[in-house]
Amino acid sequence: QPSVAIVGRQNVGKSTLLNRLTGRRQAITEDLPGTTRDRLYIPMNHAGRDFELVDTGGMEPLPQDTIARSVNDQVRSAMKAASVVVFLVDAKAGLTPQDHEIADEVRKSGKPVVLAVNKADNARLSLHAAEFHSLGFGEPMPVSAFHGRGVEDLLDRVVELLPEPEAVAK
Ligand code: GDP
Numbered sequence: 345q346p347s348v349a350i351v352g353r354q355n356v357g358k359s360t361l362l363n364r365l366t367g368r369r370q371a372i373t374e375d376l377p378g379t380t381r382d383r384l385y386i387p388m389n390h391a392g393r394d395f396e397l398v399d400t401g402g403m404e405p406l407p408q409d410t411i412a413r414s415v416n417d418q419v420r421s422a423m424k425a426a427s428v429v430v431f432l433v434d435a436k437a438g439l440t441p442q443d444h445e446i447a448d449e450v451r452k453s454g455k456p457v458v459l460a461v462n463k464a465d466n467a468r469l470s471l472h473a474a475e476f477h478s479l480g481f482g483e484p485m486p487v488s489a490f491h492g493r494g495v496e497d498l499l500d501r502v503v504e505l506l507p508e509p510e511a512v513a514k
Contacts, residue, residue, distance in 0.1 A: 362386075439476060
């Protein structure tokens with residue numbers, strides 16, 4: 345089963361987007377700090393294609409001084425398992441140094457990537473998506489995990505990048 349990982353720095357809205365995509369409720373983002381959950385794989389179907397979404401939400405580390413390093417570890421480990429990577433950034437915050445760091449990791453993975461610009465809640469904020477062109481992952485796709493804006497388009501793109509299903513043996 346091909347799998348899809350959502351990566352990005354803290355607070356870009358990964359959990360919110362995951363909940364939006366899977367139809368789960370907001371509660372998952374309210375996990376107590378420091379709780380550890382195993383990585384979850386959530387079965388998905390879009391446009392007739394089956395895949396799994398990797399949920400790494402419970403893997404966020406706590407100790408402040410290790411956050412930067414652990415986020416990169418988390419990004420690496422999530423991507424290793426993924427067929428397609430959704431790299432999420434934040435239209436409201438704009439491009440940050442940490443986005444560049446994660447971009448490097450994403451590039452190194454060699455995986456097909458969709459660059460999604462979250463918090464594009466309205467047309468004005470969607471204009472901010474252009475700023476992320478410079479990350480080098482092609483046309484950034486504006487989405488709003490809050491309102492569901494752009495989410496169908498995002499799924500369409502993800503499904504296009506999934507590996508071809510194995511040919512049925514004769
Ligand atoms: P994570 O750390 O990447 O998993 O981010 P969260 O999903 O916890 O979201 C971080 C913050 O951004 C929360 O306060 C969310 O409510 C907020 N957020 C998430 N998606 C959106 C969105 O589409 N629009 C806006 N305006 N805020 C969002």
